[in-house]
Each structure stands twice: as structure tokens, then as C-alpha cells.
Amino acid sequence: xxxxTIVRTACPAHCPGNACGILAHVKDGKVVxxxxxxxxxxxxxxxxxxxLSSLQITYHPDRLQYPMRRVGxxxxxxxxxxxxxxxxxxxxxxxxxxAAKYGSRSVAWCMGGPGSGTTKFGAYIRMAGCFQGTxxxxxxxxxxxxxxxxxxxxxxxRLGNFTASLDNPKLNICWGTNPGExxxxxxxxxxxxxxxxxxxxxxxxxxxxxxxxxxxFLGVRPGTDTALALGMMYQILQDGLxxxxxxxxxxxxxxxxxxxxxxxxxxxDLGRSNSDAYLVWDTEANEARPVDSVEKPALEGSYNAGGxxxxxxxxxLKELIMEYPPSRAAEITGVAEDKIVRLAxxxxxxxxxxxxxxxxxxxxxxxxxxxxxxxxxxxxxGNI
Numbered sequence: 001x002x003x004x005t006i007v008r009t010a011c012p013a014h015c016p017g018n019a020c021g022i023l024a025h026v027k028d029g030k031v032v033x034x035x036x037x038x039x040x041x042x043x044x045x046x047x048x049x050x051x052l053s054s055l056q057i058t059y060h061p062d063r064l065q066y067p068m069r070r071v072g073x074x075x076x077x078x079x080x081x082x083x084x085x086x087x088x089x090x091x092x093x094x095x096x097x098x099a100a101k102y103g104s105r106s107v108a109w110c111m112g113g114p115g116s117g118t119t120k121f122g123a124y125i126r127m128a129g130c131f132q133g134t135x136x137x138x139x140x141x142x143x144x145x146x147x148x149x150x151x152x153x154x155x156x157x158r159l160g161n162f163t164a165s166l167d168n169p170k171l172n173i174c175w176g177t178n179p180g181e182x183x184x185x186x187x188x189x190x191x192x193x194x195x196x197x198x199x200x201x202x203x204x205x206x207x208x209x210x211x212x213x214x215x216x217f218l219g220v221r222p223g224t225d226t227a228l229a230l231g232m233m234y235q236i237l238q239d240g241l242x243x244x245x246x247x248x249x250x251x252x253x254x255x256x257x258x259x260x261x262x263x264x265x266x267x268x269d270l271g272r273s274n275s276d277a278y279l280v281w282d283t284e285a286n287e288a289r290p291v292d293s294v295e296k297p298a299l300e301g302s303y304n305a306g307g308x309x310x311x312x313x314x315x316x317l318k319e320l321i322m323e324y325p326p327s328r329a330a331e332i333t334g335v336a337e338d339k340i341v342r343l344a345x346x347x348x349x350x351x352x353x354x355x356x357x358x359x360x361x362x363x364x365x366x367x368x369x370x371x372x373x374x375x376x377x378x379x380x381x382g383n384i
Contacts, residue, residue: 002028008037011051020046020185031055048184095131110136145362149371162378164352169193171346171353174202175374176225176361180209186356187213199350201343203228204360218343223364224333229373231329232344233321233380241348243382244299247314251379254280254297256288256310270306279305281312317376348381355383 004027011020021037021044034055036047057063067087072078082090098107109128128135150158163169172190179186190200191213202214205222220228236242247253256265256279265288268275277290280297288305291297300318302311326344330337347353355378362371378384 004032011047012054020044020048020051022047022051031058046185050184099131099133104132105134107131107133108136109133144359145367146357146359146371149362149368150375153372153375158375161354161356162375162383163354164383166354169198169352169354170350172198172200173343173347173353173355174200174204174210174214175355175357176204176363177356177358178204178208178210178360179356180213182358190356199346201346216339216343218335218339221332221334225361226366226370226373227324227329227332228335228340229370229377230321230324231326231333231340232347233377234325234329235341235344236348236380237318237321239345239348241345242380246382246384247299247379248296250384251313252278253312253314253317254299255291255313256280256303256305257313257316259302259309259311265305265308265310269308279310281305281310347377347383351381351383353381353383 004025007024007026009022009024011022021039023035023037024031025033025035034047034052036045038045067082067084068079069082069087069090070078071080095107109124109131125135147157150156172193174190177183179190187210190210194200194213194215199215200213201216201218202208202211203218203220203225204211205220207217207219211217218228252264257263258265258269265279266275267273267277267279267290270279270288274290277292279288280291280294281287281301281303282289282294283298288303288310289297298312300312300315302309302315304310326337326340329335329340333340347355355374357371357374361374362368364370375384
């Protein structure tokens with residue numbers, strides 16, 4: 001019998017934002033025990049029930065351990081076991097056949113999220129490149145609403161939270177996520193924050209475990225979160241609680257948008273030499289000028305620039321927001337109007353406020369729009 005060895009590795013449980021270090025005790029080629037790996041920051045020396053349960057998956061009697069090939073019709077559940085060499089040869093030959101007939105680009109390589117493992121993920125991408133196939137972006141295949149919404153909004157995929165600071169929040173909002181069951185260490189942080197007097201609001205169609213610990217629960221109708229965010233923005237604008245300095249510095253709020261085609265107004269549209277420059281309205285010169293040449297352009301309004309009507313991006317957003325007062329948002333979402341008003345004011349004033357999200361927020365058609373609007377709510381208040 002061999003001696004027990006300890007291997008430091010990472011938990012495979014795929015909690016968003018976590019890859020907890022673990023010590024795997026190995027004996028006779030089998031992991032017999034898991035425990036948290038030490039870190040200088042004691043808060044990171046941790047393990048949860050999901051991590052501890054991962055051995056049940058690894059050694060479950062029904063887990064596939066060998067390559068299997070279907071020998072019957074689909075649904076007949078007829079399979080034969082292959083050796084690894086047979087399986088690899090079969091896959092390679094089929095790939096070459098498809099490439100020879102349709103071209104290598106006809107093979108689309110699509111993989112799940114980063115929880116698949118960094119090394120495996122990198123090897124997979126490398127294989128797709130060597131094959132010269134078509135790699136479908138991890139988050140860009142249309143079924144990941146968070147990425148499809150946050151990438152065009154922020155320029156990069158942003159999953160997990162909309163926040164100006166995670167270190168010292170004044171308000172936590174869990175919107176379409178249930179960390180009490182899915183992300184236990186985030187839940188621990190939320191409960192620690194509650195003990196320090198930092199309130200927790202949960203927005204969810206279901207009364208979840210996380211909701212049971214919330215200071216306030218907003219039971220929203222499935223798929224109506226966008227209207228809820230717009231109703232909150234309406235109240236924020238009505239109360240004058242928007243962060244205009246943030247919008248000037250970090251958003252396209254002042255940029256002019258052509259009303260004839262919906263594109264940003266640029267110098268080339270007016271026949272100027274600096275043709276690529278995006279234009280804003282200079283209130284002092286009373287004309288459209290490049291964004292980097294105006295210290296504080298107009299944030300609202302509609303203007304005529306060389307015969308082209310342009311509205312600021314913020315103006316167009318504001319016009320949409322004005323269609324969704326809290327009373328209408330309440331009718332759509334099923335959330336009481338006074339709760340919408342109260343949360344809007346808290347989110348705009350108890351800063352930094354954090355909106356914790358996850359993929360649950362986008363599990364309806366047009367979920368990408370929901371992520372975009374919630375992101376705009378964060379930008380409107382400077383909670384980014």
C-alpha cells in the first residue's frame with residue numbers, strides 16, 4: 001500500500017468568481033480527502049459543501065470512464081466501448097472527412113464557460129486554431145445574455161456585478177442570482193455585511209434562500225426586470241440623483257446620435273477633415289465639435305448640425321426612461337410602486353452600491369437588453 005500524498009489544486013465546482021484552493025489527499029491513486037488550501041489572506045482558506053461533494057462526482061458509479069460509441073439509432077441507448085486510441089482515431093478521421101468535403105471552417109468549435117478549466121480551455125482553443133476551424137466565442141453564441149448585453153455596453157464581458165467598489169459597499173442588491181445556493185462565499189460576504197449594518201435587497205421571481213435573508217425582497221414577474229430598471233431610473237431622474245459628472249467623464253451620454261439613421265454623428269458626416277471624430281454639442285460655441293475638444297458639452301437636448309438633427313445619447317435614453325414611471329413599472333413587474341421608488345433612491349444615494357447578478361438575470365428572451373439596461377442604471381448613478 002502506497003503512502004498518502006497531498007496535492008495542491010483548485011476546486012472544480014465552478015462557483016462564479018471563485019477557484020478555491022484545495023489540498024487533495026491521494027492514496028493508491030485515489031483522492032480520499034479534500035481540505036482547504038492555506039492562503040496568506042485567511043479569508044481565502046475555505047471550502048464549501050459543493051467543493052467537498054466533488055468527490056461524489058469523481059467516483060460516482062454511473063460516471064463514464066471510457067469512450068463509448070453509439071451503435072444503434074438515436075434514443076435506443078445502444079453503445080459499444082472503445083479504446084482511447086480507437087476513439088481518438090475515429091474523431092480525427094471524421095473531422096478530416098468533414099473538412100475535406102466542406103472545408104475546415106465548416107467545423108464550429110464551441111465550449112462552455114471558464115469553469116471548464118483554464119488549461120483545458122486553452123488546449124481546446126489551440127486545437128481549433130491548428131484545425132483552422134471556426135471558433136465560436138465562449139460568450140458570443142447568443143445564449144449567454146450577460147455577455148451579449150455587457151460586451152457592447154462596457155466593451156468587455158462583465159459577469160457577476162455592477163459596482164464601484166466591492167470593498168466597502170453601502171448597499172448590496174442581488175438581482176436574478178441566488179448566492180445562498182450557487183455562490184456560498186459571496187453569500188458569506190453578504191451576511192457579514194448585514195452584520196455591519198449594510199442592507200441586502202433581493203430581486204427575483206422566486207423567494208429563494210438568499211431572499212429569506214434579505215432586508216427587502218422584490219418579487220418581480222419573470223422577464224420584466226428591464227421595466228423595473230427603467231422605473232428606478234425614472235425616479236432617480238425625477239429626484240435629480242443622477243451622477244452627471246460620471247456620465248460626462250466615462251459614458252457616451254453627451255455624444256450626438258443622428259436621428260435619420262441612428263448612428264453616432266462624426267466629423268465625416270459634416271465634411272470635416274477630422275472625419276473619424278465623434279461629435280458633441282458645444283453649448284458655448286453653439287456648434288458640434290469633436291468630443292475631445294469640449295470640456296463640458298451638452299448632456300441633453302436635440303441640435304441641428306449642418307442640416308443633420310442629432311440628439312445626445314443621454315437624451316434618447318431619458319426619453320425612453322420617461323415612458324416608464326414607477327406606476328407603470330409596477331403594473332408590468334408586479335413590484336409595488338413604493339418599493340420601486342424606495343430602492344431607486346437607496347441605490348442612487350447609498351454609494352457605493354453593488355448589484356450582484358449572474359446568468360439567471362438573462363434567462364428570458366431579450367435577456368441581453370436586461371443586462372444592458374441594468375448596466376445603464378449603474379452608469380446613471382456612477383456605481384461603476
